[in-house]
Amino acid sequence: MPPNKLCLQMEEKHDYIHIRASGDRTRENVITMTIGVFNAAVEKGFSKVLIDIRELAGYFGFMDIFFLVKEVLVNFRGKGVDRVAVIDVHQTNRKDWFLEPVANSYGLNIRVFEKMESAEHWLGEKPSAPVV
DSSP: OOTTOEEEEEEEOSSSEEEEEEEEOOHHHHHHHHHHHHHHHHHHTOSEEEEEEEEEESOOOHHHHHHIIIIIGGGGTTSSOOEEEEEOOOOSSOSSOTHHHHHHHTTOOEEEESSHHHHHHHHHSOOOOOOO
């Protein structure tokens, strides 16, 4: 695979779109993937996305994650996709996933999982009533 290669496979499920990504885990590729996945989901009428990025090679650091949320993902808030499950390999010494609290602090409903079953279960849950 050439440098900066990105391959996305898409499958439509009952009520979500499932994306499998492989290639290089670079900032440019993650931004390209994010925009492509969002546009595909909205175009096909899906408000839920499951994206499996376990086959992306490389490191995506804390500053990359912060940039992705603050400069890219926040632009998609309220525009059709309201639940995103990410499946990834845990590569840091943090017990949690840095993406989740950063995304949540910007009003984005993104969760990261290590297992497909957990991600699918979360996508299938009914949203809880807002706390007032």
